Amino acid sequence: MPELPEVEGAARYLDAHIAGRTLRAVAWLHPSLQRGTALHADALVGQRVERVRRVAKWQEILFVDGAVMVVHFRMTGDWAVTTRATAPTYARAHFTFSGGRHLWLVDPRALSRIEVRQPGVLSSNVRVGPDALDPALDADSLRARLSTRRIPIKQALLDQSVVAGIGNIYAAEALWKARIHPAAPASQLSRARVARLLDGVRWTMGLALAQMGRHQYGTATDRFSVYDREGEPCPTCGTRIARITQGQRSTYFCRRCQRS
DNA sequence: TATGGCCTGTGG
DNA sequence: CCACAGGCCATA
Numbered sequence: 001m002p003e004l005p006e007v008e009g010a011a012r013y014l015d016a017h018i019a020g021r022t023l024r025a026v027a028w029l030h031p032s033l034q035r036g037t038a039l040h041a042d043a044l045v046g047q048r049v050e051r052v053r054r055v056a057k058w059q060e061i062l063f064v065d066g067a068v069m070v071v072h073f074r075m076t077g078d079w080a081v082t083t084r085a086t087a088p089t090y091a092r093a094h095f096t097f098s099g100g101r102h103l104w105l106v107d108p109r110a111l112s113r114i115e116v117r118q119p120g121v122l123s124s125n126v127r128v129g130p131d132a133l134d135p136a137l138d139a140d141s142l143r144a145r146l147s148t149r150r151i152p153i154k155q156a157l158l159d160q161s162v163v164a165g166i167g168n169i170y171a172a173e174a175l176w177k178a179r180i181h182p183a184a185p186a187s188q189l190s191r192a193r194v195a196r197l198l199d200g201v202r203w204t205m206g207l208a209l210a211q212m213g214r215h216q217y218g219t220a221t222d223r224f225s226v227y228d229r230e231g232e233p234c235p236t237c238g239t240r241i242a243r244i245t246q247g248q249r250s251t252y253f254c255r256r257c258q259r260s
Numbered sequence: 261t262a263t264g265g266c267c268t269g270t271g272g
Numbered sequence: 273c274c275a276c277a278g279g280c281c282a283t284a
Binding site for chain 3: 006126167168
């Protein structure tokens with residue numbers, strides 16, 4: 001569920017809690033996490049965390065000896081840190097760290113994924129495009145990346161190999177901000193429109209990041225302009241916000257402000 | 261490029 | 273009961 005800003009917030013939160021600490025124990029609390037990952041995790045016990053960083057929508061927990069635990073929250077993952085060993089509701093994995101810190105992967109749908117990499121071992125590589133907030137990504141390069149995609153712009157934004165970090169909410173928000181119709185063919189956007197879109201992506205994610213100071217998402221729906229607001233007035237023009245389905249996902253937009 | 265599946269929960 | 277959920281992967 002988390003997109004770039006939420007994952008960034010989660011990674012910072014995690015870094016603040018476990019950087020410098022030593023992993024003491026690992027337990028998998030859901031069968032979906034027990035396939036494959038459990039074996040390698042044992043090797044991490046006894047090792048110290050160097051830091052935690054975000055890569056696209058992944059979090060990488062870097063250990064001082066070079067091992068890496070990679071976590072993807074998918075739709076509903078989140079962290080909880082406690083000082084007691086009592087599992088929160090929907091806890092799917094349990095990590096005990098030195099200093100009496102307990103880290104829980106909390107995920108009602110249990111779609112989160114965890115991989116462990118040893119130094120020098122490359123994981124099954126996922127192709128990800130440039131980070132949405134990468135300053136090196138400009139309108140021309142984004143337009144070039146979109147130019148071959150024969151799909152609607154909304155769906156292209158969700159494709160992590162085009163740009164990394166955007167999800168269903170911020171795709172809708174950015175398109176609204178940029179006044180671009182979500183069904184517009186990705187390959188046919190003018191340079192000016194792509195520039196506006198990139199601004200929209202950064203504006204909407206920058207806002208979210210600023211609010212993210214303290215790793216919380218899921219509550220305030222009022223921070224969105226169109227997402228999950230079908231039938232409510234567009235903040236710009238008052239037109240009722242529409243919902244359509246694109247690639248099995250809901251898209252919210254304003255028919256008046258966002259034209260093809 | 262489009263689809264079903266992964267999982268479980270919530271709300272209409 | 274059904275639709276839908278801030279994601280991604282394997283498959284056709």
